[in-house]
Amino acid sequence: MEFPVNLAFVPLVSIFAAGNQVMHKPSEHTPITASLLKDLCDKTYDQNEFATFLGGPEVGESFTNLNFDHLLYTGSGQVAKHVMNAASKNLVPCTLELGGKSPVVIGKSADLKISAKRIMFGKTMNAGQICLAPDYVVVHKDQKDEFIKETKDAVSEYFPDLKNNDDYTSIINEKHYDRLQELLDDAIEKGANVDEINPANEDFSQQEFYKMPPTIVTNTTDDMKIMQEEIFGPLLPVVEYDEIDEATKLINSKDKPLGLYYFGNNKSEEDNILNKTSSGGVTVNNVISHLQQNDLSFGGVGPSGMGRYKSFEGFKNFSNPRAYYKDVSFKLDKFFDAVRPPYKGNIEKVLKQLMK
Numbered sequence: 001m002e003f004p005v006n007l008a009f010v011p012l013v014s015i016f017a018a019g020n021q022v023m024h025k026p027s028e029h030t031p032i033t034a035s036l037l038k039d040l041c042d043k044t045y046d047q048n049e050f051a052t053f054l055g056g057p058e059v060g061e062s063f064t065n066l067n068f069d070h071l072l073y074t075g076s077g078q079v080a081k082h083v084m085n086a087a088s089k090n091l092v093p094c095t096l097e098l099g100g101k102s103p104v105v106i107g108k109s110a111d112l113k114i115s116a117k118r119i120m121f122g123k124t125m126n127a128g129q130i131c132l133a134p135d136y137v138v139v140h141k142d143q144k145d146e147f148i149k150e151t152k153d154a155v156s157e158y159f160p161d162l163k164n165n166d167d168y169t170s171i172i173n174e175k176h177y178d179r180l181q182e183l184l185d186d187a188i189e190k191g192a193n194v195d196e197i198n199p200a201n202e203d204f205s206q207q208e209f210y211k212m213p214p215t216i217v218t219n220t221t222d223d224m225k226i227m228q229e230e231i232f233g234p235l236l237p238v239v240e241y242d243e244i245d246e247a248t249k250l251i252n253s254k255d256k257p258l259g260l261y262y263f264g265n266n267k268s269e270e271d272n273i274l275n276k277t278s279s280g281g282v283t284v285n286n287v288i289s290h291l292q293q294n295d296l297s298f299g300g301v302g303p304s305g306m307g308r309y310k311s312f313e314g315f316k317n318f319s320n321p322r323a324y325y326k327d328v329s330f331k332l333d334k335f336f337d338a339v340r341p342p343y344k345g346n347i348e349k350v351l352k353q354l355m356k
Contacts, residue, residue: 003126004033007074011095012050014314020070021049025063027075028056029172061086068092070318074131077230077303095307095317098300099131099230100257104287105247105273106139106147107264115263115285116150117157122287124158124214127169128234129176132259132281132288135231136220138247141240148216148238152197155214161200162213170209171233177210180233183226184215192226192237193218222253244269248276255303256280261287280304 004026015022024041026034031054038052045051053059064071064086073083074097087094106115123134139147162168171177188194195216198204204211217237220227226237241247251260260279262270274282280300281290290296297313299305308317328335338350 003130004030005037007097008037011072011097011309011314011318014309015072015318017315018318020318023051023053023063023066023068025053025055025059028054065089066092069320070095072307072309073097080305093307095309096300096305097131097298097307097309098258098303098305099232100300100304101135101227101230101254102132102257102259102261102279102287103247103251104134104137104261104263105244105251106137106143107244107262107266107269108140108143109265109269110263110285112143112147113150113153116147117154118286119261119263120151120154120214121158123236124155124168124234125288127171127212128236129169129172129232130288131232132291133232134236134259134261134287135257136227136237136239138239138241138250140244141242144218144238144240148195148218151214151216151236155197156199159199161202162198163200163202163204163207163211168211170211172210174210176233177212180212180231180235183229183231183233183235184217186225187217187220187237190221190224192220192224228254244273248273251277256301258300258304259283259288259290278302 008024008026012022012024026037028034034054038054041050041052053063061082064083067090068087069092071083071087071092072095073080077098077100080096080098084094084096104119106112119134119137122130122132125133137147159165159168171180184194195218197214197216202213204213212234214234214236217226217235220237220239222228226235239250241250251257256278258280260274260277260282262273262282262284264270264285270284278301281296281298283290291298295311297308297317298310299308308314339347339354
């Protein structure tokens, strides 16, 4: 329930602060939460201040055709293209909060145990169904095996069992469960190694919900869908590097991500990676944490989104600053004669003085 509420109310702070009225459509994938949101908001706000509309894609499509002052969309990049295309017909400015393949780079100076605990906490939070979830890890080839061992230890510590554990989240629906399974099947077919982290050796073939264990994927190649598409689930490719620049090249071979994460204590290495890459935001020695800093703006770049909310940047994003200037009184209009035609010989001198 947390995410449908969070995604509605966090940007609402900036939107209301900038003096806007709001029309809101929560996700149809969480109908119970959406209904509760509408009930609470309808009781709290006048509909001219904040109106909530329930429905599926057809309602969302109707939103994109309205002549808003601003349109905020959170979701997939594919749908965002349709949103922006429809909004362009009315020249409505958009803020798009999307996602992408947010990479984790582990430098040789990093503490692997602590790094693995922090990474797997972020990756298993909501079973990886977070726009800023770490999507793949790039680690030195000499440290890869140790890192994978630490990920297993971390998951076993967090979740001694998974299947009936309320602390471990299900995939939201069958469609997305099947999509994740297809990513795994495609990777296996093309030669990847798949290592399921299943501390209690539970059978996931028969279950009431769509739970999927955290899964490490190695020996990946660029032609695998799991290395091309945003995963948005508990699957974690681990890629090895020999030289750290290989990590930078891998990141730059893909669309600019929403988040980028570096683990290590080598400031020169950190600066080099950040200077040579582009992302919506960065957290060093953790994942997702920059989102929690209320003084930092939040948003993507390129395919991972556009526009910002949170912090003062959010206020500006949902504002329409209007330049305002009041000229000298009519009584002083004669002073303009010096720069009006017919021009006299000293006009250049006058203009230069005015422009100082």
